Amino acid sequence: MAKTAVSLRELGSKVGQEVGVSPWVEISQARIDQFAKATEDFQWIHVDPQRAKNSPFGTTIAHGYLTLSMLPKLAESTFEFSDRKMGVNYGLNRVRFTAPVPAGSRIRGRFTLAKYEPIEGGVQVTMQVVFEREGGDKPVMFAEAIARHFY
Numbered sequence: 001m002a003k004t005a006v007s008l009r010e011l012g013s014k015v016g017q018e019v020g021v022s023p024w025v026e027i028s029q030a031r032i033d034q035f036a037k038a039t040e041d042f043q044w045i046h047v048d049p050q051r052a053k054n055s056p057f058g059t060t061i062a063h064g065y066l067t068l069s070m071l072p073k074l075a076e077s078t079f080e081f082s083d084r085k086m087g088v089n090y091g092l093n094r095v096r097f098t099a100p101v102p103a104g105s106r107i108r109g110r111f112t113l114a115k116y117e118p119i120e121g122g123v124q125v126t127m128q129v130v131f132e133r134e135g136g137d138k139p140v141m142f143a144e145a146i147a148r149h150f151y
Contacts, residue, residue, distance in 0.1 A: 003077065003079060003080040004019065004020040004078055004079050004080065005082060006020075006079050006080065006081055007081070007082050007083050008081055008082075008123055008151065009083060009151075011123070011125065012116040012123070014113045014116075015113050015114070015115065015116050016112070016113065017112065017113060018110060018112045019079075019111055019112065019113050020078040020110075020111045021108060021110050022074040022075070022077050022078040022108045022109040022111075023077055023078075023108060024106040024107065024108045024134055025070060025073065025074065025077075025106060025107055025108065026105070026106050027062045027066070027067070027070075027101050027106070027107060028103065029049065029060060029103040029104065031062075031066070032046050032047065032060060032062050032063065032066060032103055035063055035065075035066040035069070036063070039063070039065070041063060041065075043063075045057070045060060045061055046060055046061065046062070046063055047060065048060070049103070057100050057102060059102045059104075060102070060103045061100040061101055061102055061103065062100075062101040062102075062103070062105075064097040067101050067107065067140060067141050068092075068095060068097075068141065070109075070131070071109065071129060071143065071145055072089065074107075074108065074109035074131075075109065075111065075127075075145070075147075078109065078111060079111075081149060083151055084122075084150065084151065085150050085151060086149075086150045087147055087148065087149045087150070088147065088148050089145070089146075089147055090124060090146040090147055090148050091146045092144060092145055093126075093143075093144035093146070094142070094143065094144050095142070095143040095144075096141065096142045096143070097140065098138060098139055098140060098141060098142060099136060099140045100140070101133055101140050105133050105134065105136075106134040107131050107132065107133050107134070107140060108131070108132055108134070109129050109130070109132075110129070110130045110132065111127045111128075111129055112128040112129075112130075113125065113128075114126045114128045119148060121150045122148060122149045122150035122151050123149050124148050124149075125146070125147050125149060126144060126145070126146045127145045127146075127147070128142075128143075128144055129141075129142070129143045129144070129145050130142055131143075
């Protein structure tokens with residue numbers, strides 16, 4: 001899937017519209033284990049496949065914060081800003097983990113422009129982000145992500 005080419009100066013006309021869908025990304029057990037090591041969160045539902053077989057999910061699942069941490073990768077693999085020199089995360093509003101992400105699943109993000117605000121040297125953009133799991137019957141995460149992009 002090709003990146004969506006976007007001019008930050010023209011993005012403001014798309015408030016309320018879906019502006020991009022990311023490629024699918026696998027959340028493997030190895031990725032889950034690496035995240036557990038990095039955060040020292042070794043809860044068995046994430047890292048013990050044998051024990052997790054008897055859980056309500058039948059397998060290990062990704063940490064909610066691992067799912068959230070995929071946001072920058074999914075955004076960067078979705079958008080190519082033609083007139084951006086630099087972008088920084090500014091924060092999040094209303095994050096919800098609405099369904100599990102079983103190990104081996106693939107997720108993608110859908111990005112809808114919620115707000116566009118000029119700031120000194122650039123724009124502040126608020127995206128409504130929905131993460132879907134391939135084959136899932138409902139989204140796995142909702143978030144409102146705020147980023148600052150500079151010309």
